[in-house]
Amino acid sequence: MTEAMPDRLTLRRPDDWHLHLRDGAMLAAVAAQSARDFGRAIVMPNLVPPVVTAADAVAYRARIEAALPEGADFTPLMTLYLTEETDPEDLRRAHAEGITTAVKLYPAGATTNSASGVRDMAKVMPALEVMAEIGMPLCVHGEVTSPEIDIFDREAVFIDKVLAPLRRQLPDLRVVMEHVTTADAVDYVRDNPKNLGATITTHHLVINRNHILAGGIRPDYYCLPVAKRETHRLALAEAAVSGDARFFLGTDSAPHVQAAKHTGCGCAGIFTAPVTMPILAEMFEAAGRLNRLEQFASLNGPKFYGLPPNEARITMTRGEAWSPPAQIATGEGPVTVFDPGFALHWRVEG
Numbered sequence: 001m002t003e004a005m006p007d008r009l010t011l012r013r014p015d016d017w018h019l020h021l022r023d024g025a026m027l028a029a030v031a032a033q034s035a036r037d038f039g040r041a042i043v044m045p046n047l048v049p050p051v052v053t054a055a056d057a058v059a060y061r062a063r064i065e066a067a068l069p070e071g072a073d074f075t076p077l078m079t080l081y082l083t084e085e086t087d088p089e090d091l092r093r094a095h096a097e098g099i100t101t102a103v104k105l106y107p108a109g110a111t112t113n114s115a116s117g118v119r120d121m122a123k124v125m126p127a128l129e130v131m132a133e134i135g136m137p138l139c140v141h142g143e144v145t146s147p148e149i150d151i152f153d154r155e156a157v158f159i160d161k162v163l164a165p166l167r168r169q170l171p172d173l174r175v176v177m178e179h180v181t182t183a184d185a186v187d188y189v190r191d192n193p194k195n196l197g198a199t200i201t202t203h204h205l206v207i208n209r210n211h212i213l214a215g216g217i218r219p220d221y222y223c224l225p226v227a228k229r230e231t232h233r234l235a236l237a238e239a240a241v242s243g244d245a246r247f248f249l250g251t252d253s254a255p256h257v258q259a260a261k262h263t264g265c266g267c268a269g270i271f272t273a274p275v276t277m278p279i280l281a282e283m284f285e286a287a288g289r290l291n292r293l294e295q296f297a298s299l300n301g302p303k304f305y306g307l308p309p310n311e312a313r314i315t316m317t318r319g320e321a322w323s324p325p326a327q328i329a330t331g332e333g334p335v336t337v338f339d340p341g342f343a344l345h346w347r348v349e350g
């Protein structure tokens with residue numbers, strides 16, 4: 001006899017430790033999509049121009065708050081975009097005043113809106129030293145950008161050539177490897193427990209590189225770091241359901257209008273905010289680990305950031321298969337909602 005599968009699940013309200021909310025009409029359309037299921041989010045600073053100073057972060061936070069629905073239970077946790085001109089004293093002030101939760105490192109040219117990123121790590125060492133001193137985490141887009149490095153190898157090479165040396169130099173710096181996509185990254189995090197965590201996205205738990213390229217090119221599955229082969233996806237899924245506190249949810253929900261993705265040079269980013277919790281429930285259930293979903297989505301992230309978990313709870317229920325909308329409308333045009341390619345049975349109540 002098989003045990004009855006639970007059809008109801010109550011968990012602490014989840015958080016999203018890596019989110020792109022954008023600005024203007026896009027922000028107005030997507031803010032509510034995250035605020036529905038999530039209590040807090042680490043908000044990425046890669047606007048054009050980027051959020052580089054404490055004053056920029058204060059202004060951006062006010063725009064986000066203005067875009068949230070009345071009464072939303074959602075706190076944006078702000079980040080600063082690290083540049084070679086970042087003033088370490090501005091970081092110190094932003095941290096002391098509780099304006100920012102983390103700083104984001106984009107290697108120049110690695111991803112969407114990263115032109116102002118870092119070319120020479122030596123130039124940002126004074127800022128990183130201050131962060132290590134005050135305990136401000138560094139969130140890292142971990143890919144090298146040299147054209148001679150194959151795009152599927154860029155994360156693994158980054159670990160060897162940039163991250164490991166940096167962590168040897170500044171062992172007290174708290175680092176989050178954002179959106180890990182490889183078994184190499186999972187192993188590196190497991191083997192180096194001190195001051196290191198990793199976010200895993202919704203889509204990297206679901207797709208491998210075949211989804212982008214087999215049977216036709218699918219720009220809606222294109223993101224950075226690009227999805228890797230199936231063995232890597234399996235390593236990510238195993239890390240997510242393992243209960244290991246160093247791995248936590250960062251959706252990397254990154255809306256782009258369809259016109260910017262369905263084109264000759266489509267941009268990177270997948271919009272997952274509205275479907276993340278139903279997809280995760282489906283995945284954790286299939287792995288027989290539904291009881292670990294709360295650790296991954298609601299407990300491990302706050303633990304790494306030294307914040308209390310949310311007091312509020314959400315309830316998820318399992319029922320008939322349902323189909324999320326294929327797209328949402330925004331003032332800039334439609335945005336495709338991530339399609340996991342399997343039926344969803346779980347929903348967040350309320």
Ligand SMILES: NC(=O)N[C@@H](CC(=O)O)C(=O)O
Binds near residue numbers: 020046112223268270
């Ligand atoms: N993940 C992506 O493919 N795109 C992100 C940037 C990022 O997180 O690298 C975006 O801002 O669109």
Ligand SMILES: [Zn+2]
Binds near residue numbers: 111225
């Ligand atoms: Zn990134």
Ligand SMILES: [Zn+2]
Binds near residue numbers: 019020
């Ligand atoms: Zn991102």
